[in-house]
Structure formats: C-alpha cells, structure tokens
Amino acid sequence: MTGEEKFTVDLEGYLVIKNVLSDAEVAEMNAIIDRGNLQGRPSLWGEAFKRLIDHPKILPYLIELLGPYVRLDHDYAIFMDKGEGRGGLHGGEDGGRPGGRAGDHWYKYRDGVMRNGLCVMTYNLVDAPEGVGGFACIPGSHKSNFATEIPPEVRRFEQPAHYVVQPAVEAGDVLFFTEAVVHGTMPWQAAHQRRSLLYKYSPGHSAWSENYYDISKYGQLTEQQRRMLLPPSIGRRPRVVEAK
Numbered sequence: 001m002t003g004e005e006k007f008t009v010d011l012e013g014y015l016v017i018k019n020v021l022s023d024a025e026v027a028e029m030n031a032i033i034d035r036g037n038l039q040g041r042p043s044l045w046g047e048a049f050k051r052l053i054d055h056p057k058i059l060p061y062l063i064e065l066l067g068p069y070v071r072l073d074h075d076y077a078i079f080m081d082k083g084e085g086r087g088g089l090h091g092g093e094d095g096g097r098p099g100g101r102a103g104d105h106w107y108k109y110r111d112g113v114m115r116n117g118l119c120v121m122t123y124n125l126v127d128a129p130e131g132v133g134g135f136a137c138i139p140g141s142h143k144s145n146f147a148t149e150i151p152p153e154v155r156r157f158e159q160p161a162h163y164v165v166q167p168a169v170e171a172g173d174v175l176f177f178t179e180a181v182v183h184g185t186m187p188w189q190a191a192h193q194r195r196s197l198l199y200k201y202s203p204g205h206s207a208w209s210e211n212y213y214d215i216s217k218y219g220q221l222t223e224q225q226r227r228m229l230l231p232p233s234i235g236r237r238p239r240v241v242e243a244k
Contacts, residue, residue, distance in 0.1 A: 009065065010114060013142035013181030014108065014167065020057045021123065022174040030125055033079075033195060042077050043196045044217060050198055052118045053225050058121055058174060059241070062201055063118050065176070068239040069204025072213065072228050073118060078185070080134070080194035086185035088153040089164070090139065092147040093180040104208050107142040107180040118179040118200060118208045125195035130168040133186035134194050135175060138163050142180035150182065157186055179208075207232040 001009075009015050021029075028048045031050075032038070034098055052058075053072055054121045062070045081084065095102030104117040128134045141147055153159035169175055177183055177199075190196045202208060213229040215221060221229070227240050 011141035014177035017174045018172040073202040074209040081190035086189040089184040105179040122175040123197040130189040133188040136166040136181035141182040
C-alpha cells in the first residue's frame, strides 16, 4: 500500500483500488455469469473466481490491513437490476454501538499499524458511476461514537444526507471497506445489471460466518489458497505468505 492509500483507509474506512482485474478477466467472469446456473459461493464458480481468493494485486492489501494470518471468511455475489433495492445503512464498529453483537466489526490503529476485523474486497464487473446506486457508506464512521444517532430515514436512503456517499467504480476496480464503517446498498438506477463479487476476510483468529470452507469442494488449490481457507485459529497458524 502507498502512504496515501493508508491515509485514505484510516481517514475514510474504504478505498477504491483501480484496475485490479484486466479486461480479459472481467470479460471471462461476465461470460460465465451470462451462461447462468451458478450456485453457492462465487469462489466455487470456476478457476477465474477461485483466483480472487488471493489475487496477487489484492493480497498485499489484505496482509497490510488484516495481518499475516488473514483468512477468507465467506463470499457471495450481488446482482441488481434497475429499480431493485437492498438493505439500508448498517454496520459500524461492533455493529454500530458499544458492546453490540457484531464484535468482529472493528478498526484499530497502534504504533503505525492498522488492524481490522471483518473486511470486504468487492470485485466490480460493471461500471457504477456516481449516482447509479450500489455500494454507499458514511466515510469516517468506522471511528464514530454516535452511529446510533443516524436518522432512520437516512439509513433507509429515504432522506439524502451530505455525509452519505456512493463511490464511483469501474469494471475491474476493487472497493475495499471495513465492516466497521457504516455502509449499505442504494437502489440500483443504471440500465445495465449491477455485478459485484464480495469476498469477505477476517484476521486468522476470528470468524463471522459459522460455515467454514470445505476445501474438498475446490479441486486443486495452491498452498497459499489452502492457508487462506483455513478455519480460524491462533496456535501454530501458518502465515498466508511464507517467510523467505
């Protein structure tokens, strides 16, 4: 990560990482989606999607932001057609209040190091310019002490607020955000279908999902991918990237 990227994540709680996927990678995944009959986690949809588990352009960010024992917690896709809506604003540290049930939603900084609980790498397979909807968040809310005071109308996207933003992304971009930032999904307004793949990561010692990965379903995996799919643990846990 660059110094400016670290500054941005610390300041806002999210980051758009440009041009992670090539045009060929985007086209390949869109073609598979167009064929339909896709079931379960995107990481099981074929080699193109399996490669996203530890995509070489994304892995350095994961290690910087979640530590050397980072694990993939769960993954899923969001497809939306014009006029379709999803959940309102949610999240925030510990689920938006001190002692909240989402104890894996956190952001900490100490001695030059950022650490996060559950985080998301959103792979975007179509353009989402400003104003069309999709991912939205309240920048900086991962450090807010008053997330419970957000008006219900703002949370439901019924009342605009200057502090709610919908970052523009292009096909091939990855949008990182910590679940400690208040976020949600605005109704989709574009004529084309929204296609986003959400790969959610945790530090190696924690989990949000109770359903751990069954690596027997994945066929051939690299050793690095196997380490990424391990269930949570502390003792003798291997680093994702072996020390040289």
